[in-house]
Amino acid sequence: MYRNLKKSVIVCLVLLSLSFRVAAPSWYAITLYEFSPVEAYHELEYAVGMVETQGDTLSFNPREDAIGIFQIRPIRLNDYNIRTGSKITRDQLYKFETSEKIFIYYAELIGPYNFEQIAKRWNGTGKHTDYYWNRIKEYL
Numbered sequence: 107m108y109r110n111l112k113k114s115v116i117v118c119l120v121l122l123s124l125s126f127r128v129a130a131p132s133w134y135a136i137t138l139y140e141f142s143p144v145e146a147y148h149e150l151e152y153a154v155g156m157v158e159t160q161g162d163t164l165s166f167n168p169r170e171d172a173i174g175i176f177q178i179r180p181i182r183l184n185d186y187n188i189r190t191g192s193k194i195t196r197d198q199l200y201k202f203e204t205s206e207k208i209f210i211y212y213a214e215l216i217g218p219y220n221f222e223q224i225a226k227r228w229n230g231t232g233k234h235t236d237y238y239w240n241r242i243k244e245y246l
Contacts, residue, residue, distance in 0.1 A: 146218035147210055151176075153245035154209070154228060157238070163202045174199040176209045176228070186211060221246065 152161075158177040159165035165174065172179045178199050186208050187194055198204045213224045225242045226235035 147213050147224075149246055150213065150221050150224060150242075151206060151209060153242045154225060156245045157241045163205070164200055174205040175202060176205045178205060178208055182208070182212075 155161050155175045159175050161175065163175045165177065166172070167177055170177070170179055173196055180196065183194060183196065183199065186192065190211065194204060194208070199208075209228070212228065216224045216227065221242070222239055225239050229235050229238040
C-alpha cells in the first residue's frame with residue numbers, strides 16, 4: 107500500500123508540474139518607454155539668447171560684427187570651423203540650429219554643470235564677465 111501511495115504521489119506531482127507549464131502564456135509583452143533627451147544647456151541657451159539679443163535670431167551687431175541669437179563673432183566662427191573641420195558661413199549663423207551647435211560645442215568644452223564659466227567665457231574676458239554673468243542669472 108505504501109508503494110502505491112508513493113507512486114500515486116509521484117504521478118500527481120508530475121501531472122501538476124505539467125499543468126503549470128500548460129497554463130503559462132504563450133506570448134510575451136514588452137513595454138517601451140520614450141524618454142526625452144537630456145538638454146543640459148537648454149536653460150543657459152535661453153539666458154544667453156535673451157541677454158545677447160532678446161531672443162532675436164536675425165540680430166546683427168555691426169560694431170562687433172556679431173551675428174545671430176548668440177552674437178557669434180567672425181573669430182569664434184573661424185575657430186569653430188578650424189577645430190571641427192566645418193565650413194559654416196556667416197549667413198548660416200542666422201539659423202538658430204547652426205548658432206546653437208556652435209554654442210553647445212564651446213559649452214561642452216567646459217562642461218554641463220558650470221554655467222557661470224560657460225557664460226563668462228562665451229562673453230569674453232575681463233571685468234565685464236562678472237556683469238554679464240549677473241545678467242545671465244536673471245534669466246536662469
